[in-house]
Amino acid sequence: MTTHVGLTARALGADRVILPDNAGQARETVADITDRFGGPFEVEQTDELDATIDRWAGAVVHLTMYGERIQDVGGDIRGTHRSEPLLIVVGGEKVPFEVYEAADWNVAVTNQPHSEVAGLAVFLDRLFEGRELASEWDDAERQVLPQTNGKRVVDGDGAATDES
Amino acid sequence: MTTHVGLTARALGADRVILPDNAGQARETVADITDRFGGPFEVEQTDELDATIDRWAGAVVHLTMYGERIQDVGGDIRGTHRSEPLLIVVGGEKVPFEVYEAADWNVAVTNQPHSEVAGLAVFLDRLFEGRELASEWDDAERQVLPQTNGKRVVDGDGAATDES
Numbered sequence: 001m002t003t004h005v006g007l008t009a010r011a012l013g014a015d016r017v018i019l020p021d022n023a024g025q026a027r028e029t030v031a032d033i034t035d036r037f038g039g040p041f042e043v044e045q046t047d048e049l050d051a052t053i054d055r056w057a058g059a060v061v062h063l064t065m066y067g068e069r070i071q072d073v074g075g076d077i078r079g080t081h082r083s084e085p086l087l088i089v090v091g092g093e094k095v096p097f098e099v100y101e102a103a104d105w106n107v108a109v110t111n112q113p114h115s116e117v118a119g120l121a122v123f124l125d126r127l128f129e130g131r132e133l134a135s136e137w138d139d140a141e142r143q144v145l146p147q148t149n150g151k152r153v154v155d156g157d158g159a160a161t162d163e164s
Numbered sequence: 165m166t167t168h169v170g171l172t173a174r175a176l177g178a179d180r181v182i183l184p185d186n187a188g189q190a191r192e193t194v195a196d197i198t199d200r201f202g203g204p205f206e207v208e209q210t211d212e213l214d215a216t217i218d219r220w221a222g223a224v225v226h227l228t229m230y231g232e233r234i235q236d237v238g239g240d241i242r243g244t245h246r247s248e249p250l251l252i253v254v255g256g257e258k259v260p261f262e263v264y265e266a267a268d269w270n271v272a273v274t275n276q277p278h279s280e281v282a283g284l285a286v287f288l289d290r291l292f293e294g295r296e297l298a299s300e301w302d303d304a305e306r307q308v309l310p311q312t313n314g315k316r317v318v319d320g321d322g323a324a325t326d327e328s
Contacts, residue, residue: 001165001168004165004278004279004281004282007276007277007278007279007282008278008279008282010276010278011274011276011277011278011282012274012278012282012286033276033277037276037277065308066308066310066311066314066315066316067310067311067312068310068311068312069297069310070297071294071297071298072310097314100313100314101313105312106311106312106313108308108310109285109297110175110176110296110297110299111307111308111309111310112171112174112175112197112201112301112308113171113175113197113201114168114171114172114174114175114176115168115171115172115281115285117168117279117281117282117285118168118171118172118175118176118281118282118284118285119285120282121273121279121281121282121283121285121286122176122285122286122289125286125289125290126289130235132274133233133234133235133273133274134235135274137276143275144229144230144272144275144276145275146230146231146232146233146236146272146275147230147231147232147270148231148232148269148270149264149265149270150230150261150264151230152230
């Protein structure tokens with residue numbers, strides 16, 4: 001699940017993901033995907049979630065099913081993000097109460113239990129208003145070209161490497 | 165991951181999820197969440213993905229990083245969905261090539277590798293254009309009320325059950 005959070009962050013427009021210290025395998029997978037499919041995207045690890053939040057020079061959003069509805073607060077967050085970097089905390093049941101208090105916004109993508117990956121995905125798509133879907137990727141070894149049917153993968157420089 | 169697909173489908177507006185035969189635990193969890201947080205939402209299992217697609221009386225979308233860009237085909241799919249039920253196939257690497265051919269649309273939520281849960285979430289949010297976020301839930305035992313800070317859970321009938 002941590003790997004999916006990292007890959008979703010990368011694919012949907014975040015600059016960076018900060019994973020917990022015990023997520024070495026997820027870090028490797030996300031770094032490997034970035035090497036192959038392009039960046040820029042940074043992967044870090046920390047065992048100090050609290051300090052990461054406290055030291056953050058910008059706004060903090062905590063995604064939680066208990067928070068305010070994204071359809072109510074999304075506009076304010078987008079406005080703030082125009083002038084400040086945004087830290088998005090994704091953690092599910094493991095998040096201590098201090099994070100709720102430290103966050104500038106506790107935000108719910110529905111007040112229903114589902115998936116932190118789904119919540120992050122919808123949040124980012126709405127934060128960037130879909131612009132993230134048209135991202136260009138630098139230094140990609142390979143690139144997937146959209147197809148009506150089948151799979152088409154080319155080199156980062158556009159040469160065909162695989163087609164089916 | 166299968167559980168997260170099921171819970172995301174429920175939370176973001178699908179009527180039903182059809183899980184593979186080996187996903188009994190995921191089925192139980194999704195059914196339990198539906199009992200507690202409300203419906204209507206159906207959970208089924210099948211070992212015949214091909215037959216499910218072949219017999220589907222409506223349009224079929226297959227979510228895959230190799231497909232057409234959602235920003236290009238989302239409008240057509242929304243239009244079709246106004247008159248036909250939509251089957252969304254989510255499967256990742258396990259999906260056989262026949263599914264690509266049977267689908268009316270192979271759709272990519274970015275042509276980057278990330279998460280089938282994230283892809284489904286963004287797809288549903290765009291399919292329903294955010295209306296799914298305001299869903300009302302029937303027969304809920306409990307209901308989470310949006311809060312700026314902390315957790316507030318009430319009975320389905322509105323009485324307080326927990327607050328922190």
